[in-house]
Amino acid sequence: MKTTEWTAVATAKELGRRRKLRVEVDGLAIALFQSEGRVYAFADVCVHQDRSLFKGTLLHGKVICPGHQWQFDLETGYEADQDRCQPTYPVRVDDDGTVYVKTEEASA
Numbered sequence: 001m002k003t004t005e006w007t008a009v010a011t012a013k014e015l016g017r018r019r020k021l022r023v024e025v026d027g028l029a030i031a032l033f034q035s036e037g038r039v040y041a042f043a044d045v046c047v048h049q050d051r052s053l054f055k056g057t058l059l060h061g062k063v064i065c066p067g068h069q070w071q072f073d074l075e076t077g078y079e080a081d082q083d084r085c086q087p088t089y090p091v092r093v094d095d096d097g098t099v100y101v102k103t104e105e106a107s108a
């Protein structure tokens, strides 16, 4: 597997009160979500029918896709009713609030 460095994509301040942000790394769209003090990174394009997860809703530890309301677990990207997974990426937040993601290690 190709080794990649962490890529700085945002600051905690940019995530702000909206608790979500859409960023791009090498042309790959990533949706960032903040919940319970943690930051999560998902592939922005829904595995179902390509809607933008960034436009979804955070609720009870899940992100709900605006397309057809599939509910992806924030920790794993798993959608229990459909038995499908949205790719997720490792996230690191430094003490200064900089948010980093590693796109080579997407889980699918």
Ligand code: FES
Pocket: 046, 047, 048, 049, 050, 051, 065, 066, 067, 068, 069, 070
């Ligand atoms: S496009 Fe996401 S649930 Fe259908």
